[in-house]
Amino acid sequence: MSEQASPALAAAMQEVGAAVEAALDRLLPPVAEGGTAKLDAAMRYASLNGGKRLRALLAVASSDLFGVPRARSLRVAAAIEMLHAYSLVHDDLPCMDDDDLRRGKPTVHKAFDEATAVLAGDGLQTQAFLTLADAATHPDAVVQAGLVAGLAQASGARGMVGGQAIDLAAEDRTAAGQPLSYDEIADLQALKTGALIRFSAEAGAILGGAGEPDRAVLREYAAELGLAFQIADDLLDHEGSAAEVGKAVGKDAAAGKATFVGLLGLEPARAKARALTNSAKSRLASHFGPRSMVLQELAEFVITRRS
């Protein structure tokens, strides 16, 4: 995972990854005896030991820009990771993407059962908002409420959940021979994955009491990083399949999904991801200077990672 990360970024990813893991462990309900035991375990299974923690690192590194204590930024990072984990649990359900594996482990409805997966996702969403509306996250309730509103906007019907609905509708369109255009896929991803990524980066500015100019730069940086991340995902899918299965088109394209690579072509997609990353980096460098190095390197990492 960290092969393509610079030493400084690799250290930050390692450190924040471990710290957000500890924060999640503290903030999730313990596995209690009695009837909630399976739910408690499923919520932990879904959110602990998970992924690259890209969103957590965005929240913590953006908070670091404003000198926010880690005790605060890690709570926000954990809340965002709970929200992200809930979306994956529900996305993997049989009625949604019907995935049996996630990061090499059985998905929650496979490891537990479908009803528990629905409830665990529901409970993780609730726990995210409970975590934000707490004086330990920030003593000023204006900041707490701003974080709640920001996360709700990013993840609701006009954010992540809306993007998932558009993705479902796109499958019908593709089946009807009317696949999405580049702009339509970019809009879909801006909601489905982009909105939470933008909130993650902006969260540091909210916690730090920064003004709109700082917030706007972080949002725009994260919008570019988020789109570059998705294009890189398509490239990995394409190249992974080409190397492993010996065919030119990967599983998303094979599944009839419109992809950035399919729409733009291989080299233009690579060029687009590179251009987005360069823009994200220079935007941060010119506004925040060298103290934004971790975030700049993170933008580089999302298009050079190999998984």
Next chain:
Amino acid sequence: MSEQASPALAAAMQEVGAAVEAALDRLLPPVAEGGTAKLDAAMRYASLNGGKRLRALLAVASSDLFGVPRARSLRVAAAIEMLHAYSLVHDDLPCMDDDDLRRGKPTVHKAFDEATAVLAGDGLQTQAFLTLADAATHPDAVVQAGLVAGLAQASGARGMVGGQAIDLAAEDRTAAGQPLSYDEIADLQALKTGALIRFSAEAGAILGGAGEPDRAVLREYAAELGLAFQIADDLLDHEGSAAEVGKAVGKDAAAGKATFVGLLGLEPARAKARALTNSAKSRLASHFGPRSMVLQELAEFVITRRS
């Protein structure tokens, strides 16, 4: 529905029901053109034209005790009804209770599809928190954050979702010949339905800036009302079946579920519901006096209703 309500309560139910309907219509995302159309429509289908609005009336009537403007209390009532509607949509899913009908209409996964039902429930939960963390709900962010935290506590893994998990586990126990005891069912219901009912009544005190003594009285009143409501549900199930199907035991008992009626017997269950209602009413009367009449009558209504 209002046959058993006094004229004053019937008028309040009518008025608040219409007002919360209008608030929901304003606060839910409109049905937009494009890929979110089905999600938007499903969120509205799930929450508009719904039920007795017991929770909304608790929130509004408790707010009225403290002179809270209706423009505020109706937003909180709408947020609670969104949360309640999400729980019903997910409860009805094939992997949960697998219900095809809700209040005589097809359930959301029947009227739309299962994936849309999962997303609509998810989006309704998010929209509830978005509604609370807003200056239009209360200008003081301390109140906004207090409402968010209160709703999250009531509905999460140690509230409603936890109660649903205990209910799932209870089915396994019943199948294994170890049905729940009266105390265990009362504890289950105190989480599964009671926590949100308690929060609904306490919400008025939070909005009104009332102190802990007022809050505690409203919580205790609502705890008694909530348990009486569930016992009355069992009685309706029992008596409805007895009258209609000509057998002594209703559908819950037939489905192997432990019920209050099954555990206590018919007359003791009736006496228990009556005692809870009397206690809830006298608790309010002695603390708040006659201005709590609507809430007192509501406690009477939940055990005398016929549906």
